[in-house]
Amino acid sequence: MAISNPSSKTAELLALEREYCSFGDTVHYLEPPKVFVNCEGSFLYDETGTPYLDLQMWYSAASFGYKNPRLNAALKRQLDRLPQLACQYLHAEKVEVAARIAQYCARRFGVKGRVHFNVGGSQAIEDSLKLVRNYTGKNLMFAFMGGYHGRTLGASAITSSYRYRRRYGHFGDRAHFVFYPYCFRCMYGLKRDSCELYCEKQFEKLFDSEYHSVWDPKAQSSEFAAFYFEALQGTGGYIIPPREYFVRLREFCNQHNILLVDDEIQMGFYRTGKFWAVENLGITPDIIVFGKALTNGLNPLSGIWAREELITPELFPPGSTHSTFSSNTLGTAVALETLKMLEEEDYEKLVNEKGAYLLAGLRELQRRHPGIIGQVDGLGMALRIEVSKGDSVTPDRELTDRIFAGGLKGDLEAGGRKYGLVLDVGGYYKNVFTLSPSFTITREEMDLGIELLDQLFRRCRAV
Ligand SMILES: Cc1ncc(COP(=O)(O)O)c(C=O)c1O
Structure with missing residues (x-):
């Protein structure tokens, strides 16, 4: 798609952008930005x-x-059939996408759950925070250094980079950040073949004494509600953690009533060779957050899967979260086609x-x-x-x-x-x-x- 005078057209566009677009969302990592x-x-x-x-x-x-021809065709079909519908009404694709994801999780993890939709990844993270707070009555979270969960305010509070929070004042619910098992650059300078997961043991030590600030041994209760993690850190640099680390963490969190929230926004839907990246770690999370690839970058759709106990309608009633465009018909139509595609091919x-x-x-x-x-x-x-x-x-x-x-x-x-x-x-x-x-x-x-x-x-x- 060549145009006759590329440089003047681009120059015009960049001049307009410089004058009228916020740099806050368009980033400007490269000067000038690429068109x-x-x-x-x-x-x-x-x-x-x-x-x-x-x-x-x-x-x-x-x-x-x-x-992608198949996914584009699904979008076009929906565009001609039911392109708009307010979220308080039902349409088939929403229900079918939810059912397929919940049924997959039931088969894979042996756990009954439900699926809840939003639009962007950070919004789904916000919803998961509400779900956790609602279920546990607590608002503090553990999260990993190097972790990235989005840039809305709640998501920023559990995202490790101080650069993303610095300008916006104090985040009362800022997560307690824990070393991720980044073995190539071990924080303790150890080697994986002899470390015996020292970093995981350091996390456990927080619970040794009430004076380590997170655990009340008398009440057997933690001040923290959940631990947010990426099974493979995305923004953190595609770090592949040792499976045993998470097996131990799951066991420890079970013993201390801390939920595990698995952020699959970047790694879900086979990026790591499994439907969910967490399947590589051999553990079952309590909540999964997804987005991105489900609609192949077409109409956005994000969401969460959670264990029944956490998301049962009695506990998490209608109106608990809302966005005008959540479970939008175009996104759910593409998502359904994506899921069918994933089922049909290995x-x-x-x-x-x-x-x-x-x-x-x-x-x-x-x-x-x-x-x-x-x-x-x-x-x-x-x-x-x-x-x-x-x-x-x-x-x-x-x-x-x-x-x-x-x-x-x-x-x-x-x-x-x-x-x-x-x-x-x-x-x-x-x-x-x-x-x-x-x-x-x-x-x-x-x-x-x-x-x-x-x-x-x-x-x-x-x-
Ligand atoms: C792991 C992870 N969580 C959350 C997000 C935030 O998603 P969104 O940018 O759609 O808000 C991202 C985005 O890159 C991500 O990679």
């Missing part, structure tokens, strides 16, 4: 028609590929096979850039590249930024064609490329991704 005009499959296109291979797919919101196999292929490519890339790529790893199609300063350890944020910006220039070359590369930067030190490619990506496209990454590492290291 795209089209998308298809694994690619975004700029105004000159240059394809940009997208290895992050809208932070995993468009997991099933841009313009996504566990597909995602694990493609993820293994790409991870092998990343390992080769690491061999070509020793010390600069400190670690590569992956679970399903959630993959990570740690960029370091030649010693495999010290984070190199500057190089990461240069590679990120370099990919968006759109001047890489492969097979006689110009390409760009769309990456996402995460991690505690902003030195991790968090890769979440489309599930529809082909082997040739993955090879192309490795080739473009290699070019970028070569070019940007040389600066």
